[in-house]
Amino acid sequence: MSEDILNKxxxxxxxxxxxxxxxxxQLTEMKTSFQSQLTETKDNLQSQLTEIKTSLQSQLTETKDNLQSQLTETKDNLQSQLTEAKDNLQSQINELKNTQMQFAEKQDLMQIQLQETNQIVRAIRDRQDETDAKLDALSIDVHKLYGEDIAIKETQQKLIQGQERQDKILASLALHSLEQETDIRDLKRIK
Known part of the structure; x- marks a missing residue:
């Protein structure tokens, strides 16, 4: 009987x-997709900059202000979403800890699981920190590259579309989180 419990x-x-x-x-796929989109956007904007630079000099100051404002807003939005995702992940970890307390007879095995979970969380946080640093560096590069270009208006539309994709991904992750919470509640009811 104890062997069955151990197997479970x-x-x-x-x-x-x-x-x-x-x-x-999924986090790795999101990072790869985002980097690919940024690279494609950068290449497109560089070719457009060469073609229209001479006609944009009179509107440079206004474009710089708009770009800075929108980049700051986009960065703030992304940071807010990343913080929310971290909070959701932390919430899931806390629920796992509560579940471990309810399985007192399985505490030794659950402690090993908690240690592995914490290592994964640290790895995710490290990757998230790297992603944040890369996003900061990319924001600076984008500001430098596009500061003299009125074509920022086209870039703004692409950034908004990227934001919508991120929102969809976050919504998907939130749905996945809710499904996990439901599974945990079902497990609690079974006990």
């Missing part, structure tokens, strides 16, 4: 590990 516990731990691996994979 091992299956639960494996399931949690797979869920966390899937989450980490």
């Amino acid at each position: 516990i091992l299956e639960e731990i494996q399931s949690l590990k797979e869920g966390q691996t899937n989450l980490q994979s």
Whole structure:
């Protein structure tokens, strides 16, 4: 009988590990997609800059102000969304900790799971910090590259579309989080 319990516990731990691996994979895919979009946008804007630079000199000052304002707003929005995603992730970790307390007889195995979860969270935070640093560097580069270009109005539309994609991804992650919370509640009711 204790062997069955151990097998169930091992299956639960494996399931949690797979869920966390899937989450980490999704974060990596989001990062790759975002970097690809930024590279494509940069290439397109550089070619447009060469073609229209001479006709844009009279509107340079207004464009710089608009760009700075919109970049700051976009950065703030992205930072806010990243903070919300971190909070959601932290909330999920806390729920896992509460679940561990309810399984007192399985505490040793659950402690190993908690340590693995914390390592994954640290890795995600490290990657998130790297992503934040890259976003900051990209914001500076974008400001320098596009500060003299009225074509920023076209870039603004692309950034808004990117924001909408990020919102959809975050909504998907939030839905996934709610599904996990429902699964946890179901497990609590079974106990």
